[in-house]
Structures are given as C-alpha cells and as structure tokens.
Amino acid sequence: MRFWGVNSTSFYPEHSVADAYADNLAKCQINLLRPHHLFRQSLDWNPGMGSGAIVDYRNDSRTFDPVMLDRFDYLNAALQRNGIYLAMSVHFSRRYVPGDVKIIETDKADEAAWMSALSELNGWNWKKAIDVRKSLPVIDERAARLNEEFITKLMKHRNPYTGLTYAQSSQVLTLEVINESSLQYAITCGNRYPEYWQNKLEAKWANFATENGLSDPGDFYKPSTQKAKALRDRFLLELDEAYYQRIRNVVHETGSEVPMMFSNLWRGEGALAIQSEHSEVIENHAYIDPLVVRNAKDGLGDASLNALVDKPYFIGEFNQAEGERNIREQSPYRTMLMVAAAAYGNFQDWSGIVWFAWNHGTPAIAPDGKSVSEGRESSLGNMVADAMMTDHLRTAGLMFRRSMVAESSDPIALWIDEPYPGDNNYHKLMTGKFRVQSGWFNRHGIRRSFGPEPSGQASEPWFKESAGDVLVSDTGEIIKDTVRRQLTVTAQEAEAFSGFLDEAAPAGLSHLILDGEKDFATVILVANDNRPLSKSKSLLISRTAMNPEQQEIDGPKVILANMAQPSGGQWKFKVTRPSSISEAQSVALSADANGRLILPTDVWYEAELVLAK
Numbered sequence: 001m002r003f004w005g006v007n008s009t010s011f012y013p014e015h016s017v018a019d020a021y022a023d024n025l026a027k028c029q030i031n032l033l034r035p036h037h038l039f040r041q042s043l044d045w046n047p048g049m050g051s052g053a054i055v056d057y058r059n060d061s062r063t064f065d066p067v068m069l070d071r072f073d074y075l076n077a078a079l080q081r082n083g084i085y086l087a088m089s090v091h092f093s094r095r096y097v098p099g100d101v102k103i104i105e106t107d108k109a110d111e112a113a114w115m116s117a118l119s120e121l122n123g124w125n126w127k128k129a130i131d132v133r134k135s136l137p138v139i140d141e142r143a144a145r146l147n148e149e150f151i152t153k154l155m156k157h158r159n160p161y162t163g164l165t166y167a168q169s170s171q172v173l174t175l176e177v178i179n180e181s182s183l184q185y186a187i188t189c190g191n192r193y194p195e196y197w198q199n200k201l202e203a204k205w206a207n208f209a210t211e212n213g214l215s216d217p218g219d220f221y222k223p224s225t226q227k228a229k230a231l232r233d234r235f236l237l238e239l240d241e242a243y244y245q246r247i248r249n250v251v252h253e254t255g256s257e258v259p260m261m262f263s264n265l266w267r268g269e270g271a272l273a274i275q276s277e278h279s280e281v282i283e284n285h286a287y288i289d290p291l292v293v294r295n296a297k298d299g300l301g302d303a304s305l306n307a308l309v310d311k312p313y314f315i316g317e318f319n320q321a322e323g324e325r326n327i328r329e330q331s332p333y334r335t336m337l338m339v340a341a342a343a344y345g346n347f348q349d350w351s352g353i354v355w356f357a358w359n360h361g362t363p364a365i366a367p368d369g370k371s372v373s374e375g376r377e378s379s380l381g382n383m384v385a386d387a388m389m390t391d392h393l394r395t396a397g398l399m400f401r402r403s404m405v406a407e408s409s410d411p412i413a414l415w416i417d418e419p420y421p422g423d424n425n426y427h428k429l430m431t432g433k434f435r436v437q438s439g440w441f442n443r444h445g446i447r448r449s450f451g452p453e454p455s456g457q458a459s460e461p462w463f464k465e466s467a468g469d470v471l472v473s474d475t476g477e478i479i480k481d482t483v484r485r486q487l488t489v490t491a492q493e494a495e496a497f498s499g500f501l502d503e504a505a506p507a508g509l510s511h512l513i514l515d516g517e518k519d520f521a522t523v524i525l526v527a528n529d530n531r532p533l534s535k536s537k538s539l540l541i542s543r544t545a546m547n548p549e550q551q552e553i554d555g556p557k558v559i560l561a562n563m564a565q566p567s568g569g570q571w572k573f574k575v576t577r578p579s580s581i582s583e584a585q586s587v588a589l590s591a592d593a594n595g596r597l598i599l600p601t602d603v604w605y606e607a608e609l610v611l612a613k
Contacts, residue, residue, distance in 0.1 A: 002345075003085065003173070003352030004397040005032030006383065007317060009360045010042035012049060012071040017362075018078045020369025025358075026082035028390065029397025032173065033084055034316060034354050038072070039092035045361025054092070060099035062149060069157075076171065077161030085173040087316060087354065088166075088258075090151045090247065091134070093179070095122065096143055103145045114142060117196035131191045134181040138243045139193070139201050148250045155254035167256035174281050174314070175258045177247045182267035184236040188426055190221060208235045223424055233422035237270045244278060264316050266305045268429040269420035269450075275308070276450050281351075282306050285317035287380075289326070291333040292340045293485045293499055296439035296466055300344050304441060305432070307348065309413050309449040315345075317356040319380050331378035332550040335522035336487060336498040338392040342524075343478050343489045343496065346405035348445050353400065359384050374579075376552055388544055388552070391577050391605040395496075395524035395542040404494040404526060408445025410474040412436065412462055417453045439467025442480045479507050492532040498522040501556060511563065513596070516556035521545040523558060528608070535564050537611035542577070544605060560597040560609075569613045571597055577606035586610075 006025065013021060025033070039061070042052035051057040054072060056065040076086060098115035105111075121129055121136075137143035155167040166172055192198055202220050209217035214231055223229045244262040251260065259280035263271070266284055275282055284306040288299020299321075307313045318341065320326070320334045341353050359365055360381045366372045371385040379386040399405065414434055421428040434453075436446050440462040457463060471480040479488045486499030490508040497506050501516035511533050512525055523543040527536035545555040563571075572586040581603065589597050589609075599607070 002350075002401050002403060003032035003314070003354070004029050004401050005034060005087065005352055005354035006030055006358035007034045007036045007354060007356045009036045009357045009381075010038065010040055010045045010052065011035070011075070011359060011362060011365075012046060012054075012068050013075060013362055013365060014071070015074050015078075017365060017367055017369060018071070018075040020367065021365055022075070022078035022082045022084060022369070024369040025079070025084060028393045029401060030393075031084055031401065032087055032352055032354060033079055033358075034087040035072075035089075035092075036179075036357065037093045038089075039094040041095060042361060045363070047363070049362070057095075057097065061094060061097050062100060062103070062146065064153070073159040074161050077159060080162060080169075080171045084171075086171050087174045087176075087314070087352075088172050089176045089179055090147060090154070090251075091137075091176075091178045091181075094147075094150075095133070096136070096146060097122070100142065100146055103149065104142050113196045117194035120194045131181070131186040131189065132193055134178055135183050135186050135191075136193075136197070137178075138183050138239050139204075140197055144243065144246065147247065151247065151250050152254055155251065155256050165255075167251075167254040167258075172256070172258050174283075175251060175256075175260045176262075176264050176283065176316075177244055177260065178263045180265040180285065181263045182265075182271045183240050184233055184270055184422060185267040185429065187221070187232075187236055188422065188424055188429055204239075205232065205235055221424075226423075229423045230419060232424070233270060233420075237274060240271065241274045241278070244274065248278070259312070264306075264314075266302075266430070268422065269416050269432050270422060272306060272308070272448070273416075273420065273450050275306075276311075279311070281312045281314065282308050283314045283316040285356075286315055287317070287319055287321050287356075288337075289330055290320045290335075290337040290340075291330060291485070292336060293480055293482050293487050296442075296469065296471065296482055298340075298441070300340060301436075301438070301441035301446075304348060304446055305448075307350070307447045309447045312351040313349075313447075314352040314354065315341075315350065316352075316354050318353055319356050319383070320378065322380060327378055327380070332546050333520060334378055335388060335392055335544050338389065338396040339487055339489060339496045339498040339522060339524060342396040342400035343405045343487075344442070345400050346403050347408055347473055347475065347478060348441075349407045355383055357381055357383065387578065387605070391544055392522060392524055392542045394606065395526050395540050398526045398528065398540065399489075399494045399496070399524065402493070402530070405477055405489060405491050406475045408474055411445030411447065412440065412460075414446065414448050415453050415457060416448055416450050434463070436462050437464065437466055439471050442471035442473065442478070443467050444474050476508075481507065493527040493530070493536070494525065495533065496522075496524040511560055513559035513561055514556045515559070516545060518548050519545050519553065519556060520548075520550075521556045523556070525560070534562050537564055539563075539609040540606070541599075541609065542606040554601070554603050557601055558599045560599065561594070563595075563597055564611055565595065566591070566611065569611050572610050572612055573599060574608045574610075575604040575606070576608055578603070 046052040264283035286303035292298040489496040529538040571589040574586040
C-alpha cells in the first residue's frame with residue numbers, strides 16, 4: 001500500500017467543516033494526513049480559539065483544551081470514514097512552561113532553577129531556540145517525563161467518535177518521537193542550552209569520557225583529538241538512542257504496536273544507524289528545486305539519503321524549496337514535482353509522499369472543506385489554495401498510489417561501515433561517508449545499509465562517475481533529459497510529461513502527443529480502470545502550461561494516440577477542473593483519420609474521458 005498525503009498544520013475545524021474537509025481530501029486521492037504543530041500556540045492560525053493548541057497553556061502544557069481535543073477527535077474520525085490514515089508525532093512543537101515543573105518534585109532551589117532556565121529558553125528567538133527545545137527531553141528528565149505523560153494520555157484517550165483509543169486504532173499508521181532532531185547535529189552546530197541544562201549535559205559528558213578512558217575531555221564544543229571527537233559523537237548518539245528506547249517502551253505500555261521512528265530528517269550516518277537498528281519505518285523531509293531536469297543532481301536524490309534496505313520509506317514533508325528567491329525563480333515549474341514525485345516515488349519503492357502543507361490553521365478552509373480562496377500562485381503553507389498544483393494532485397496521486405510506474409529492476413545497495421563521519425564538522429556530518437554520484441538516483445533504485453563495505457563498491461561506476469545528461473531508469477519507463485529539460489514517463493497505465501516543449505516529440509511517449517512552442521507544460525494521463533492505456537475505457541488527464549515569459553496559458557494542445565477504439569461507443573470528455581466549468585455536460589469526441597483523439601483546446605486543467613456505449 002502506498003500513501004499520498006498532506007500535512008495539516010494546527011487545524012481544529014468545526015464538525016461540519018471536518019466532514020467536508022475529509023471528503024475533499026479523499027476525492028483528491030489523499031489517504032494519509034500528518035497532523036503538525038498541534039502543540040503550537042497558534043492564535044495567528046486559530047484566532048479566538050483558546051491557546052490555539054491541543055493543550056490550554058493556562059497553567060502548564062499538560063492539560064488538554066477540551067474544545068480542541070474534541071475537534072481533533074472528530075476530524076480524525078471524519079478522516080477515518082474516508083479511508084485516511086494518520087502519521088502522528090509525540091513532540092508536536094511543544095513549548096514547555098514553568099508551570100510544568102511539578103512533573104517531578106525536587107527541592108525548591110532545583111525547581112526554581114529549572115523554571116528560570118525555561119523562562120530564559122522561552123525568551124529566545126525561535127531560530128536560536130528550535131534545536132534546543134526539540135532535543136531538551138533527551139537531556140532533561142522533566143521534559144522527558146512530560147513527553148511520557150502526554151504519550152500515555154493521548155494513546156489511552158478514547159476517541160468518542162470512533163470508540164477506540166489511539167493505541168487501539170489502526171488509523172494511526174506511524175509515530176515519530178521528535179520532529180527533525182539529532183543531539184549530535186545540535187551540538188555540532190554549536191547550540192548551547194541555558195546554564196541549568198548545559199551544566200548537566202557537560203557533567204554527563206565528563207563522566208562518560210572518564211569511563212571510556214579519556215582523562216581530559218577538554219572543550220565540549222571543540223574536542224581536540226580524534227579520540228575525543230569520536231567519543232563525543234558516540235556520547236551524543238547514545239543519549240538519543242536511550243531516549244528513543246525509553247519512548248518506545250512508553251508507547252508499547254499503552255498497548256500500541258504502531259511502527260515508530262526516532263526522527264525524520266537526514267542528520268548523518270550515525271543518527272541513521274540508530275534508526276536502522278530500532279525503527280520500523282524511516283522518513284526524510286525535502287524542499288527542493290522543482291525543475292529536476294535542470295541538472296543530473298536533483299533534490300529527489302538528496303531526499304533518498306535516509307532510505308534503508310528493507311524499511312518502509314516516507315517523505316513526510318515535501319514541496320518546492322522555501323525562501324523568497326527560490327519561490328520567485330522556481331515556482332513557475334513547481335508542477336514538475338507532481339510528475340517527479342509520483343514517478344520516482346514508485347521507481348524508488350517509497351511507501352509515502354506527504355505534501356507540506358495543505359493548510360495552516362482553521363481560517364484557510366471554507367465550510368465546503370476547500371480553500372477559502374483558490375488562485376494560481378505558489379502557496380507552500382496553504383497548498384489547498386494553489387490550484388496549479390492541485391490540478392495534478394489526483395492524476396499524480398493515482399499514478400503513485402496504484403504503483404503505475406515499476407520499481408527499479410536493478411537497485412543499488414550502498415553499504416556504510418564504521419566509523420561514521422562527524423568529527424565536530426558540520427559538512428562531514430551532513431555529507432556523510434559515501435554518496436552515490438549525481439544522476440544514478442534516476443537510473444537505479446538506491447538504498448543504504450550498514451555493515452562492512454563490499455570490496456568492489458568503490459570501483460562501481462555509480463560510486464565514482466556522473467550518470468550523464470540523459471538519464472533513463474533501468475526499467476526504461478522514466479527519462480530525465482537535462483539537455484532538452486524534459487521529464488517523461490511511459491508506463492502501461494500512465495504517461496506523463498513535464499518540461500520545456502521543443503520542435504521534436506518528447507522521448508518515449510506512445511499515447512500523449514503535445515503541441516506547443518517552447519512552453520513549459522505538465523500533462524499527466526492515467527487509466528482509471530486498472531487497464532493499460534491502450535485498452536482503458538476510463539481515463540483521467542491533467543494539464544497546465546506556462547509560456548517563456550512565465551505567464552500561464554491554455555495548453556498545450558493534446559492528442560491521444562493508440563487508445564481503445566469505440567466499437568459502437570463514443571469517447572466523452574468532461575472537464576473536472578477548474579470548478580467554474582466542471583458542471584458542464586460531457587462533450588463527445590470523434591477520432592481523426594488516424595484514430596487519434598484530439599482534445600478540446602479551450603480552458604481545462606483536469607478532465608475525465610469515458611468510452612461509453
């Protein structure tokens with residue numbers, strides 16, 4: 001089973017809106033939702049709703065807000081009725097507050113010092129505080145106990161609208177411990193904690209160093225010898241590992257058997273090795289240049305860094321690159337992400353792709369469960385409002401969920417042996433020990449495994465050579481041409497094109513014939529009846545186009561060749577997007593002298609074609 005999902009951020013809708021929202025997601029082929037930032041005090045996204053979080057934050061961060069919890073429960077029940085699973089977290093952007101101190105009762109001096117440290121942390125700019133706050137429960141007993149308490153409360157909470165606890169519910173597909181965190185990464189980046197925790201962390205390090213034969217550990221942030229560097233990396237990784245095991249035990253004590261992961265972002269081989277040993281599911285996040293045909297190297301290859309042999313793999317947050325300049329320069333080509341994600345996700349045997357974010361907060365969603373306003377501009381935070389992306393959401397979702405593109409027939413396993421690079425060096429940590437060279441991700445399935453490096457690995461072409469300019473998958477179904485800047489997909493049940501049209505026909509396509517002049521276009525054609533395209537009697541197609549000046553145009557002209565012949569019936573064409581004309585009646589299509597179907601050239605972004613008697 002494959003999962004085509006979205007992140008939903010700080011979203012607590014009224015019941016009627018939740019019903020419409022879940023129904024709309026299901027119609028868009030979404031079958032997985034990742035609730036995000038549930039602990040964030042999001043009054044900017046949820047005005048007039050208490051704290052704007054799942055807890056009330058009146059005296060502490062330990063008490064559920066009953067209204068928000070009820071809305072959360074009802075939304076999840078509505079999602080479940082529509083076949084939509086949940087990718088859950090237990091660390092939900094939590095902001096610990098001084099009132100949490102009584103989770104452990106110590107002496108007055110210690111409690112006052114803890115509250116003072118927390119007040120200091122909460123006063124920091126979010127960029128300075130983010131990695132510290134995420135990793136705090138790894139080094140602080142109170143924060144760890146607070147997380148354990150929340151997990152127990154949440155997993156044992158019975159959703160009144162399903163009759164099941166979250167521990168019992170098979171709707172909860174995965175569970176992450178901490179979002180985008182690694183203590184080794186945090187310290188390598190120079191993060192320091194308020195003095196109360198900093199002293200405790202460095203005291204633990206001094207004891208660990210002494211116990212492991214390092215009499216003078218030196219500066220915690222600037223280990224001076226190779227032994228000190230390696231030992232400090234091991235110390236930090238073992239703290240993460242111990243916390244992960246602790247949380248796993250708490251989850252299991254609630255009766256849950258949900259597949260778990262520690263964190264979900266590439267943080268080097270050491271962190272990934274822990275996941276390899278203990279996690280049932282692996283995840284990474286990726287915000288990339290959508291024009292994957294720009295170079296042999298692309299962001300999808302980097303997104304696969306966490307993929308492990310024999311482990312289900314998800315991209316839990318996925319979209320175009322962030323930042324004002326990236327959005328300005330890359331947004332016109334963002335529809336290529338839909339084709340690339342679905343095609344290469346199948347080819348690489350990824351279990352799920354989860355777009356970030358469908359919506360931020362409640363005001364973004366109208367009573368009908370759709371966007372309050374839909375436009376043709378990029379919107380990473382409220383993808384529901386980005387019609388150009390959602391034009392292709394259903395076709396790409398069908399391609400991915402139904403595995404229309406074949407898995408790699410000749411996959412590569414990249415073996416990583418110890419020692420793993422860290423050395424108090426950010427670039428070594430993030431680059432890793434070994435990497436497959438540019439472009440090979442587009443030719444072969446690639447996953448990592450931990451163990452002795454095979455004797456011939458270093459001499460493999462994918463280990464030392466670029467894969468070239470025209471990258472054909474080992475199945476022959478995907479062609480990424482960096483010269484023509486075109487991505488094409490040709491499979492039995494699907495064909496797709498995304499890139500710049502030129503004077504010649506795109507390579508490999510046998511059903512899609514596209515006519516345009518130097519325009520950037522994305523077209524996805526899928527069979528909706530589990531038949532090969534040549535025999536299908538029910539098709540779904542989506543298309544968008546930009547001219548060289550990056551202005552959206554109607555197009556390209558689409559002709560379908562080698563399709564099922566009417567034989568007493570007739571092809572009917574019905575526009576399903578944009579919604580302003582989707583209520584129009586079906587239009588009958590007649591084949592030309594060559595038996596090809598010439599689709600209408602006026603405005604349409606998504607349409608259904610049915611061969612009816």
